[in-house]
Amino acid sequence: MPFELTKDFIEELRTAIENKDEKTALKILDSLHAADIAEIYDAVNIDEAKFLYLLLDKETAADTLAELDEDDRERFLKVLPGDVIARQFIEKMESDDAADIIGDLDEEKKEQVLSHIEDIDQAGHIIDLMSYDEDTAGGLMAKELIKVNENWTLTNCLREMRKQAEEISEVYYVYMVDDNDILRGTVSLKRMLLSDNRKKVKDIANFDVISVKTETPREEVAGIMEKYDLVALPVVDSIGRLLGRITIDDVVDVIKEEAEKDYQMASGISEDIESTDKVWVLTRARIPWLLIGLLGGILVANVIGIYEVDLGMYPEMAFFIPLIAAMGGNVGVQSSAIIVQGLANNTLGIESTVKKLGREFVVASINGVILSIIIFVYNLFASDTYALTLTVSIALFSVIIFASFFGTLIPLALNKLKIDPALATGPFITTLNDIMGLFIYLMIGRILFAVL
Amino acid sequence: MPFELTKDFIEELRTAIENKDEKTALKILDSLHAADIAEIYDAVNIDEAKFLYLLLDKETAADTLAELDEDDRERFLKVLPGDVIARQFIEKMESDDAADIIGDLDEEKKEQVLSHIEDIDQAGHIIDLMSYDEDTAGGLMAKELIKVNENWTLTNCLREMRKQAEEISEVYYVYMVDDNDILRGTVSLKRMLLSDNRKKVKDIANFDVISVKTETPREEVAGIMEKYDLVALPVVDSIGRLLGRITIDDVVDVIKEEAEKDYQMASGISEDIESTDKVWVLTRARIPWLLIGLLGGILVANVIGIYEVDLGMYPEMAFFIPLIAAMGGNVGVQSSAIIVQGLANNTLGIESTVKKLGREFVVASINGVILSIIIFVYNLFASDTYALTLTVSIALFSVIIFASFFGTLIPLALNKLKIDPALATGPFITTLNDIMGLFIYLMIGRILFAVL
Numbered sequence: 001m002p003f004e005l006t007k008d009f010i011e012e013l014r015t016a017i018e019n020k021d022e023k024t025a026l027k028i029l030d031s032l033h034a035a036d037i038a039e040i041y042d043a044v045n046i047d048e049a050k051f052l053y054l055l056l057d058k059e060t061a062a063d064t065l066a067e068l069d070e071d072d073r074e075r076f077l078k079v080l081p082g083d084v085i086a087r088q089f090i091e092k093m094e095s096d097d098a099a100d101i102i103g104d105l106d107e108e109k110k111e112q113v114l115s116h117i118e119d120i121d122q123a124g125h126i127i128d129l130m131s132y133d134e135d136t137a138g139g140l141m142a143k144e145l146i147k148v149n150e151n152w153t154l155t156n157c158l159r160e161m162r163k164q165a166e167e168i169s170e171v172y173y174v175y176m177v178d179d180n181d182i183l184r185g186t187v188s189l190k191r192m193l194l195s196d197n198r199k200k201v202k203d204i205a206n207f208d209v210i211s212v213k214t215e216t217p218r219e220e221v222a223g224i225m226e227k228y229d230l231v232a233l234p235v236v237d238s239i240g241r242l243l244g245r246i247t248i249d250d251v252v253d254v255i256k257e258e259a260e261k262d263y264q265m266a267s268g269i270s271e272d273i274e275s276t277d278k279v280w281v282l283t284r285a286r287i288p289w290l291l292i293g294l295l296g297g298i299l300v301a302n303v304i305g306i307y308e309v310d311l312g313m314y315p316e317m318a319f320f321i322p323l324i325a326a327m328g329g330n331v332g333v334q335s336s337a338i339i340v341q342g343l344a345n346n347t348l349g350i351e352s353t354v355k356k357l358g359r360e361f362v363v364a365s366i367n368g369v370i371l372s373i374i375i376f377v378y379n380l381f382a383s384d385t386y387a388l389t390l391t392v393s394i395a396l397f398s399v400i401i402f403a404s405f406f407g408t409l410i411p412l413a414l415n416k417l418k419i420d421p422a423l424a425t426g427p428f429i430t431t432l433n434d435i436m437g438l439f440i441y442l443m444i445g446r447i448l449f450a451v452l
Numbered sequence: 453m454p455f456e457l458t459k460d461f462i463e464e465l466r467t468a469i470e471n472k473d474e475k476t477a478l479k480i481l482d483s484l485h486a487a488d489i490a491e492i493y494d495a496v497n498i499d500e501a502k503f504l505y506l507l508l509d510k511e512t513a514a515d516t517l518a519e520l521d522e523d524d525r526e527r528f529l530k531v532l533p534g535d536v537i538a539r540q541f542i543e544k545m546e547s548d549d550a551a552d553i554i555g556d557l558d559e560e561k562k563e564q565v566l567s568h569i570e571d572i573d574q575a576g577h578i579i580d581l582m583s584y585d586e587d588t589a590g591g592l593m594a595k596e597l598i599k600v601n602e603n604w605t606l607t608n609c610l611r612e613m614r615k616q617a618e619e620i621s622e623v624y625y626v627y628m629v630d631d632n633d634i635l636r637g638t639v640s641l642k643r644m645l646l647s648d649n650r651k652k653v654k655d656i657a658n659f660d661v662i663s664v665k666t667e668t669p670r671e672e673v674a675g676i677m678e679k680y681d682l683v684a685l686p687v688v689d690s691i692g693r694l695l696g697r698i699t700i701d702d703v704v705d706v707i708k709e710e711a712e713k714d715y716q717m718a719s720g721i722s723e724d725i726e727s728t729d730k731v732w733v734l735t736r737a738r739i740p741w742l743l744i745g746l747l748g749g750i751l752v753a754n755v756i757g758i759y760e761v762d763l764g765m766y767p768e769m770a771f772f773i774p775l776i777a778a779m780g781g782n783v784g785v786q787s788s789a790i791i792v793q794g795l796a797n798n799t800l801g802i803e804s805t806v807k808k809l810g811r812e813f814v815v816a817s818i819n820g821v822i823l824s825i826i827i828f829v830y831n832l833f834a835s836d837t838y839a840l841t842l843t844v845s846i847a848l849f850s851v852i853i854f855a856s857f858f859g860t861l862i863p864l865a866l867n868k869l870k871i872d873p874a875l876a877t878g879p880f881i882t883t884l885n886d887i888m889g890l891f892i893y894l895m896i897g898r899i900l901f902a903v904l
Contacts, residue, residue: 031660035679035680171641171642172683188623189641190641193610225704226704226705226708228485231700231701248700252677252700253678255704256711263793264789264793266719267785267786267790267877268786269786269790274793274794275790276803279815279818282790283815283819286815286819287819289786290779290783290819290823291826293779297774297827300774300775300778305768305771308768311770315761315764315770316760318770319752319754319756321770322753323746323748323749323753324749326745326748326883327745327746330882331738331742334742337715337721338721338734341715341716341726342727348728350458350495356727359731363734367735367738367742371739371746374746378750430781434774438774
C-alpha cells in the first residue's frame with residue numbers, strides 16, 4: 001500500500017511531462033501523498049518539477065513544499081516571485097512550516113513574501129515565530145491551536161472550536177486557559193465527545209499539563225515528548241501564557257537528527273550529508289576529519305621516529321604497530337560511544353564520575369587480560385623473540401586501560417565544558433590513542449629488548 | 453516544570469522509606485508521571501522499589517511497570533507471584549504493553565499470569581498479540597481502538613464510542629470498517645465534533661487511509677509513520693480486516709533504537725547497553741569486536757612480516773605505518789557510514805551502484821590528491837629519503853581510493869544479501885583497510901626503495 005518510487009514510475013511520469021500531457025501526469029500524481037510527491041521532485045529536474053507543481057491544487061502544493069529537502073526547496077523558491085510564493089504556498093501552510101521556509105529566504109525575498117500574505121494574523125504569527133532560535137521550543141512550535149477558557153461550558157467551547165478548528169489540520173488536545181491567557185490544563189477530544197454539554201471545561205480538564213518555555217533547547221523538548229509519550233506539547237512564555245504548541249512529527253525529525261549527528265560524528269563526517277549530494281558537498285564534509293587524521297599520523301610518525309635505531313635493530317617490533325594502534329582506537333571509541341549515548345539519552349544516572357571510571361576500569365581490565373593472553377599465546381608460537389612476545393602483551397594491556405580511561409573521561413569533560421561530547425568519538429580519540437598506544441608500546445619494547 | 457532526578461531527591465525519598473513513612477513517600481511521588489517514577493526505580497534497590505510500588509494506585513503502578521527498563525522490570529516481576537502481576541498490573545495495561553511484558557516472562561510464569569487475567573477479552577487480545585514477531589507491525593500494535601461501521605449515523609457512532617472509548621487512554625482516529633470488518637477509512641474526532649449528528653460516518657470519512665500488514669517489518673512501519681507524519685497507523689490482515697493500531701510513541705522508540713543500533717555498530721559495540729549496566733554485560737558487548745580487531749592486527753602483523761628484511765634496511769618505512777592504516781580506516785568508515793545511513797533512511801534514490809561508485813571515486817580522488825600533496829610537502833622537509841616521500845604519497849592516494857571503493861561496495865553488497873549493512877562500519881572495515889593499505893604501502897615502498 002505505501003508508495004515506492006521506481007525507475008519505471010519516473011519514466012512514465014517523464015514521458016507525460018515531455019508530451020505536455022497534463023491529464024496523464026495529474027492522474028499519476030492524484031493518489032499520492034505530499035511526501036511522495038516531494039520524493040518525486042527530488043528525482044526530476046527543475047523544469048519538470050515546475051510543470052508538476054502547476055498541476056497541483058494549492059493545499060497539496062503547500063504540503064509538498066513543506067515536505068521537500070531544504071536544498072531542493074531553496075532551488076525551487078529561487079525561481080518563483082515573492083507574491084506567488086505567498087499566495088500559492090504560504091497561505092495554506094501551518095505557521096511553523098511557513099516560518100521555517102520564509103526564514104531560509106534571503107532578506108529581499110523575505111520582505112516580498114511577507115508583504116504579500118493577505119491574512120494579517122498569519123503574517124503576524126510568522127513574524128513572531130521567525131524571532132525564535134530554531135534550536136529552541138520557540139523555533140519548533142506552531143501558533144495554530146485550539147484554546148478555550150476554563151469557565152466556558154462545553155456548548156460554548158464547541159461553538160468556539162468550530163471557528164478555531166478550521167485552520168488546523170489535526171487536533172490532538174484542546175488547551176484550557178484562564179482569563180489572563182495562562183495555560184491551566186488540557187481537555188481531550190475524547191472526554192469532550194463523551195461528556196454532557198452543560199458541563200464546564202474545567203470540570204473535565206486534565207490539570208496535570210506538561211509544558212515548555214520558548215527558550216527550552218530542542219533536544220530537551222524531544223526528550224520530554226519521548227519520555228512522557230506526548231503527541232503535542234504546549235509552549236508558554238516566562239509567566240505561563242500559552243504561545244503555541246509543538247507536535248510529535250516535528251520532534252521525530254529532531255530525535256532522528258540528534259541520533260544521526262552522533263553517528264556521523266563517530267564516522268568522521270562533519271556535516272549532514274546524503275550519498276546523492278553534490279561531489280563538493282561530500283568532499284567538504286569529509287576532509288576536516290581526514291586532515292585531523294593526517295596530522296595525527298604525522299605526530300605518530302614522529303613518535304616512532306624516536307625509536308628509529310631500535311626499529312633498525314629489531315624490525316619485528318614494527319609488525320605489531322598497527323595492532324596496538326587499532327586496539328587503542330577501538331577501545332577508546334567503544335568507551336566514548338557509551339558515554340556519548342548515555343549523555344544523549346540522559347541515562348547516565350546520578351552516579352559519580354569516579355564510580356563510572358571504576359566500572360570502566362574493571363571492564364577494561366577483563367578485556368585487557370583476555371586479549372593480552374590470546375596475543376601472548378599466539379606469539380609464543382609465531383614469534384621467536386621472547387622480548388617481542390612480552391612487549392606486545394604488556395603494551396596491549398596498558399593501551400586498553402589508558403584508552404578506556406581517556407574514552408570515558410574526555411566526553412564527560414567536553415560535556416562539562418558545553419562542547420558536543422560526540423566530538424570525542426571518531427578520528428579524534430582514535431588519533432590520540434594511536435599516539436599514546438605506540439609511545440607505550442615502543443618504550444616497553446626498548447626496555448624489554450635491552451633487558452632480555 | 454519537567455521532573456529532574458537529583459541526589460537530594462533520592463536522599464529525601466530514601467529517608468522516608470527507611471522510616472516507613474508512607475505519607476511522606478506518597479506525597480513525594482504524588483505529582484510525578486509514571487515515566488519519572490520508573491526513573492526513580494532505576495536508582496533505588498529492589499526492596500525500596502517494592503515499598504514504593506505498594507503505595508501507588510493500580511493505574512500508576514501499571515503505567516510505571518510499562519515505562520521500566522526491560523532489565524529492571526524482569527528483576528521486579530521475578531519477586532512477584534503470577535496472580536499479583538495479573539491483577540495489579542496487567543489488568544490496567546493496554547494490550548501491547550501487556551503482551552510485551554508477559555512475553556518476556558518464563559513459560560511457567562506466563563501461564564500463571566494469563567490464567568489469572570479476569571477479563572477474557574483482554575487475555576485473548578494478549579495471547580493474539582504474543583503470536584506476532586516483535587520486529588513486525590503485529591508485534592508493535594495494540595488491540596485497543598475505536599471502530600465504527602461505515603453505515604452508522606454519527607449519533608450511533610457516539611453511542612458506540614462511549615462504550616469502546618473507556619478502555620483507551622488516547623483516541624486520535626476512529627476507524628471505519630464495512631460489514632466484513634474490512635478497513636475503509638478514518639474519521640477525525642475534529643470532524644466528528646464539528647459535523648451534524650444525523651450525517652453518516654462515510655459522509656465525513658477520509659478514505660485515503662494508509663495501513664500496514666501484520667508482517668510489515670518495524671523499520672518499515674517507522675519509516676511510513678515518519679514520512680507521512682502519522683500519530684497512529686492501522687494494522688490489517690492479508691485481506692484487509694482491521695486488527696489493531698500502532699501509536700507514534702512506540703514508533704519513536706523504534707526510530708531511536710534503529711539510529712542507535714547503527715551508532716553502536718560503528719563504535720564496535722555488539723549489544724544495546726548503557727553505561728550503568730553490569731560489568732559482565734558491558735564486557736560481553738565489547739569483546740566480540742575487539743577479538744575481530746585483534747585477529748585483524750595479527751593478519752596485519754603477518755603482512756608486515758613479509759617485508760621484515762626491507763624494514764630492517766629502511767626502518768623509517770615503519771614511521772608511516774599507522775598513518776596509512778588510520779587513513780584507510782577513516783576513509784572506509786566515512787564511505788560506509790554514508791551508505792548505511794542512506795539505506796536506513798531510504799534516501800539512496802534510484803541511482804545505480806555504478807553511478808554511486810563513480811561519485812565516490814571523484815570524492816576520493818579529490819581528498820586523495822589534497823592529502824597526498826600535504827604529506828608530500830611535509831616529507832620533502834621532514835624526511836631525507838626521497839623514496840620514502842614518494843612512497844607515502846602514492847600509497848596514501850591508493851589507499852584512499854581503495855578504501856572508498858570497499859566502503860561503498862561492502863554495505864551495498866551486505867544489504868543485497870539481507871545482512872545488516874551496519875556490520876560493514878566500525879572495526880570490520882577498519883581492519884580490512886588496515887591490511888589492504890599496508891600491503892599497498894609496503895609493496896610500493898619495496899619497489900621505490902629498490903629503484904630510487
